[in-house]
Amino acid sequence: MLDKINIFKLFKEHLGTLKKFNSDSYNIEDIILFLIFPAILAYALMIYNIDLTNNIIIILVTSFSIFAALLFNLLLLIYDIVSKSNGKKLNRNGEDSNENSVTPSNSSSNEKEKKKKTLSLKERLLKETYVNISYNITIAIISIIFLLVIYLMLETMETAKEGASAYPILLHVFKYVIPLLSFFVYYFLIQFMLTLFMILKRIHVLLSKEFE
């Protein structure tokens, strides 16, 4: 039933982008920066009672919405770069098959190998950037949902204080759920910003290659 909205694979793939280049092991520094540091900071914000007020919720929902929309556009840019790369690959294969009428030598094979290696690095970078962007869009959406839920809970609690009837048990539950959701909102917010910087660096490298 939940197959169409199952994003577990996306989380797994994003985690895979935190591995070292040319190795199957995770980079400890990246794990600390992207996974542990946001948790510590989010917990610190909770400890120091930096609560999510209505104004902050509105600002965060707006910001996440705008960024999510922009990131969707970025996905299209990545798609465009991938299409161009595939087009170049097809053209190269076509040229090779046409120029074999005399005796082929291995004089330019070293250059071809180098080009091939560079292309696969670029392809890997494109794929990882696409995964990072998708992950960021996902946590933006999750954060928006959590923020809306927190907003509704806070409004319900406000209404209950003014004397309107509400289930007391529900209010009791809200008291625990709101801090938990707030923690995750902060966690995703910090992670979102850090991943955005990572995406910015990768897009910069990819576009620099296009200009070259």
Next chain:
Amino acid sequence: MLKILPACISLSSYTLRVKEKSTNKYIILDELNEEDDILEIFISFFDYFLANMAGEDESKKLFRIHRYQPARSIEIESTEYRLISGIVKTGSYGYESDIVNKNGNTVTHHRTSEEAELLPFYFLVAVPRNKDEGIIILQSFKQYGIKKIFTENFDNYFRSERAEYKIEINDLIPEKLLNELLERGSVTKLRYISFKQPVDLADAADTEDRDEDSNLKAELILSEKKGIISGVVDSIKGRLPYKKGQDDDPLKKLIEITSFEYDTVKIEVRVNGKYKNIDLCDLGNIRPTMNITDDVVFLNSGHPEFDSINQIAIDLFKELASGLGIESDTSA
């Protein structure tokens, strides 16, 4: 007006040896049967293919000699080498195609399956006196080369003249050149180099096409003292190119005390006052295949001018024959 970029032109080098079939030993090249010189066989081979064309076989590749220059002598380290250079023309037939002028959209000629497009390729043959190993340099044009067709045709011709011998034409390997370099020169420095290894994929993609120096992290330089470095380098001669992490690695043992983690080792060799730096892990900087596209003069035909490529080939031959750039005497 569109600038037409020249096609890639390169020179590849090979060793030339003759083996006697009965004894399986290599023969001095100017003493086949104690009096015959392989140079004479080359000259008669060139004369034959000036007048005739090979290719009436299943290979469907035509081969002929377009021109060659008479032999000239060069002395390198008291060895006299006789050089012959010229142009071979070769091309394939067996399929049809249309020849179209790029300025109009009309077919100017329809190539039949019995016609071949002949392309010119430069060659240089260097035969020494009193030695069993010569050098052959062949030109490549884009990804086309002539090593196979040149050696096959010469091999067939040679066997028809001297059936008791066998021709061997092999790639000139840089390890051999390095050994010769070490024999003639002295090691002055050993440099252990450590490179920054990119951890981030974006950094790796960004620096992929850059020179290695931008990734240089640290160097440990040892200068020669009391023959220690030369001794260590001698001990790895048979294990080139050098690979880190092998058993009893003498280069690693030399700096064990420093705990310096290195990625590659370079040696500086001094020969006749000249210094040459060689990467022991990658002997590519003395690789005998040279891209000469930027150095050669091109004719309007799009092919290199003979004198220009001839001079570059002779310079390359001099370096290969001696393992480094030593001055030589040239006599016609």
